[in-house]
Amino acid sequence: MYSYEDKKGIIKIIDSLLNDLQEAICITDKDCIVMYWNKYAEELYNIDRTEIVGERIDSYFSNAIAIKVAKDKRIYRDVYHSPREGSHIIINAAPIIVDGEFKGVISTEKDISAIKSINHELEKIRERAEFLEEEIMRLTGSWNSIQSKNKKMQTMIEIAKRAAPTTASILITGESGTGKEVFARAIHEQSKVKGSFIPVNCSAIPNDLFESEFFGYDKGAFTGANTSGKKGFFEMAKDGTLFLDEIADLPLFMQSKLLRALEDKQIKRVGAEKYIEINTRIIAATNKCLEKQVEEGKFREDLYYRLNVIRINLPPLRERKEDIIPLLEHFLKEVNKDKKDKKGVKFRLDKDSVKILTKYSWKGNIRELKNAAEQIAILSSSDLIKKDDLPEYILKSTKIEYDNDKKTLREAISEYEKMMILNTLKSTDGNVAKASKILGIPRSTLHYKINTYSIDVSNI
Numbered sequence: 001m002y003s004y005e006d007k008k009g010i011i012k013i014i015d016s017l018l019n020d021l022q023e024a025i026c027i028t029d030k031d032c033i034v035m036y037w038n039k040y041a042e043e044l045y046n047i048d049r050t051e052i053v054g055e056r057i058d059s060y061f062s063n064a065i066a067i068k069v070a071k072d073k074r075i076y077r078d079v080y081h082s083p084r085e086g087s088h089i090i091i092n093a094a095p096i097i098v099d100g101e102f103k104g105v106i107s108t109e110k111d112i113s114a115i116k117s118i119n120h121e122l123e124k125i126r127e128r129a130e131f132l133e134e135e136i137m138r139l140t141g142s143w144n145s146i147q148s149k150n151k152k153m154q155t156m157i158e159i160a161k162r163a164a165p166t167t168a169s170i171l172i173t174g175e176s177g178t179g180k181e182v183f184a185r186a187i188h189e190q191s192k193v194k195g196s197f198i199p200v201n202c203s204a205i206p207n208d209l210f211e212s213e214f215f216g217y218d219k220g221a222f223t224g225a226n227t228s229g230k231k232g233f234f235e236m237a238k239d240g241t242l243f244l245d246e247i248a249d250l251p252l253f254m255q256s257k258l259l260r261a262l263e264d265k266q267i268k269r270v271g272a273e274k275y276i277e278i279n280t281r282i283i284a285a286t287n288k289c290l291e292k293q294v295e296e297g298k299f300r301e302d303l304y305y306r307l308n309v310i311r312i313n314l315p316p317l318r319e320r321k322e323d324i325i326p327l328l329e330h331f332l333k334e335v336n337k338d339k340k341d342k343k344g345v346k347f348r349l350d351k352d353s354v355k356i357l358t359k360y361s362w363k364g365n366i367r368e369l370k371n372a373a374e375q376i377a378i379l380s381s382s383d384l385i386k387k388d389d390l391p392e393y394i395l396k397s398t399k400i401e402y403d404n405d406k407k408t409l410r411e412a413i414s415e416y417e418k419m420m421i422l423n424t425l426k427s428t429d430g431n432v433a434k435a436s437k438i439l440g441i442p443r444s445t446l447h448y449k450i451n452t453y454s455i456d457v458s459n460i
Contacts, residue, residue: 002408011296015038018036018038019038019039019040021038021040022040022110022205023040023109023110024038024040024041024044024045024108024109024111025037025038025041025106025108025109026038026041026057026106026107026109027096027104027105027106027107028057028066028070028104028105029103030070030102030103030104031056031103032056032058032064032066032067032070032105033054033055033056033057034052034053034054034055034056034057035053035104036053037049037052037053041109042247044089044109045060047060052374060420065079065081065091065093065107066093066107067106068093068115069093069094069095069105069107070095070104070105072370073095073096073097074095074104075092075093075095076091076092076093076094077092077094078090078091078092079091079093081109083200085112087111087113088111088113088115089108089109089112090110090112091107091109091110092107092108092109093105093106093107093108094106094399106349113139143161143186143190144158144383145181145186146179146182146186146345147323147326147330148320148323149322149326150315150319150322150323152315152319152320153314153315156183156312156313156314156315159310159312160183160186160187160312161190163187163310163312164186164187164188164190164350165190165191165192165424166191166310167192167281168286168309168310169262169281169282169283169284169306169307169308169309169310170184170187170282170283170285170309170310170311170312170430171283171284171285171286171290171307171308171309171310171311171312172184172284172285172313172314173284173285173286173287173289173290173311173312173313173314174285174287174313174314174315174316175287175316175365175440176287176364176365176367176438176439176440177246177317177364177365177366177367177368177437177438177440178314178315178316178317178365178366178436179314179365179366180245180285180314181199181243181245181285181286182356183312183314183384184199184241184243184283184285185197185243187283188240188241188242188243188281188283191241191281193239193240193241193281194239194240195237195238195239195240195241195280196236196237196240196241196337197240197241197243198233198236198237198240198241198242198243199243200213200214200233200242200243200244200245201244201245201246202244202245202246202249202250202254203249203250204245204246204255205254207253207254210257210332211257211270212230212232212270213232213233214232214233214234214257214258214261214267215232215234215261215267215268215269215270216229216230216231216232216234216267216269216270216369217229217230217232217269217270217271217272218269218270218272219271219273226387229269231418232267232269233433234261234276234278234280235267235276235278237280237281238278238279238280239279239280240280240281241281241283241346242280242281242282242283243281243283243284243285243286244282244283244285244307245283245284245285245286245288246287247284247286247290247307248286248287248288248293248298248299249286250288252298252299252300255299255300255303256300256303258303258385259300259302259303259306260303261278262282262303262306263306265277265278265279266439271348280302281305284307287440290304291304304411316362316365316367317362317365317366317368317369318361318362318363318374321358324357324358324362324369325349325354325357325358327366327369328349328357328369328372328373328376329349331369331370331373331374332347332373332377333346333347334373335366335373335374335377335378336377338341344456346383346386347376347377347380347383347384347385348383348385349384349385350384350385350386350387352386352387353385353386353387353389353390355394356387356390356394357394359398360397360398361397363420363438363439363440364424364437364438364439364440367437367438368424368427368438371427371428371438372390372391372394372427375391375427376389376390376391391423391427392423393420393422393423393424393426393427395417396419396423397416397419397420397423411449414453417449417453418449418453418455420439421435421446421449421450421453421455422453422455422460424438424439425450425455425457425460426460429431429460430457430458430460432446432447432450432457
């Protein structure tokens with residue numbers, strides 16, 4: 001048995017040990033009265049032990065974790081607490097149980113403010129590094145992401161490089177998925193403009209919102225308007241580039257207002273009285289033949305000439321056979337960066353897979369190729385990609401042989417079309433909007449064909 005003096009000595013040793021810890025220690029009894037408060041707790045909270053010992057913990061800390069532990073009789077780990085600005089504390093607390101009876105709570109509280117500060121500085125360094133990386137890309141040339149062995153594509157790249165430093169309007173044409181926005185961004189990054197690159201999908205803007213989206217609005221311009229007003233696309237792209245994608249889908253009345261803004265180089269917000277000067281580089285893109293649209297009266301001729309100062313026509317992937325395999329290998333490498341189990345794997349293609357991939361028509365162009373690369377990278381069992389590792393729809397489409405004795409041309413085309421639609425829907429997990437873009441047809445047309453071929457999208 002320990003004598004009273006022995007017990008006092010042990011308590012003194014424990015007290016000394018607890019006071020040497022670089023953590024705040026608080027012990028409360030079953031009624032949440034503070035029984036112990038070490039020196040680090042005094043320094044951390046600037047509360048002397050003579051003040052707090054003997055008082056209820058919630059008289060000093062209204063949301064004290066000890067109250068919750070006393071109520072729930074369970075351990076709380078890594079609870080975050082910020083008693084004042086710039087102070088960050090992690091609390092661990094546990095009930096004290098003796099012979100099955102609850103006696104109180106012990107908690108340890110560690111100051112992680114220095115760690116938080118370091119993390120904040122690291123985050124600032126990371127952001128700075130990302131900024132510098134973007135600047136290096138601007139200086140060294142973003143054309144590194146657009147590589148081609150195809151002569152026609154190389155000509156388009158050269159035209160884009162020459163046009164980039166100018167302020168001339170550019171019209172980029174080509175099928176869906178040929179990389180029109182990638183070209184537009186590269187041109188912007190190599191231009192002399194200092195503002196932002198603002199992409200706009202013209203087909204997605206409702207008629208009644210055209211003016212407010214493009215030109216912005218003043219506060220109180222209409223019911224439901226933002227109380228502080230809103231910048232439009234032109235203001236957002238001030239001293240920068242406004243990329244007008246799907247320009248052919250812009251209704252005629254919108255075209256006339258857009259033309260006026262481009263000619264006058266000024267806009268007026270909805271509900272405003274003053275005009276705002278604009279200095280914006282315009283790059284437009286479409287997968288339709290604008291010349292035909294002009295002939296049919298669907299597109300203004302004067303707007304067409306305003307946009308078509310520099311013309312860049314991107315060839316479809318089926319006309320760039322020499323680019324298919326290099327692009328696929330590039331996309332496989334990109335996919336691997338995000339896949340921990342495939343990191344460092346360098347994929348190779350056997351002769352059969354190269355032949356099939358080169359023969360495939362790639363109606364979805366580069367977008368479809370990128371999708372296929374992701375599927376191959378995820379599902380392949382080794383670094384050597386064989387015929388059986390390729391997506392099923394690619395294998396089937398390259399095997400199709402039209403037997404005139406058994407099928408009419410119309411039947412064969414319908415069968416192929418149905419297979420293409422079904423496989424594209426599978427590759428997009430049944431997303432009709434994405435599938436229509438890959439196939440290069442309007443969403444309404446795809447819905448019609450889905451109904452015609454009785455394709456059940458819900459089961460894809």
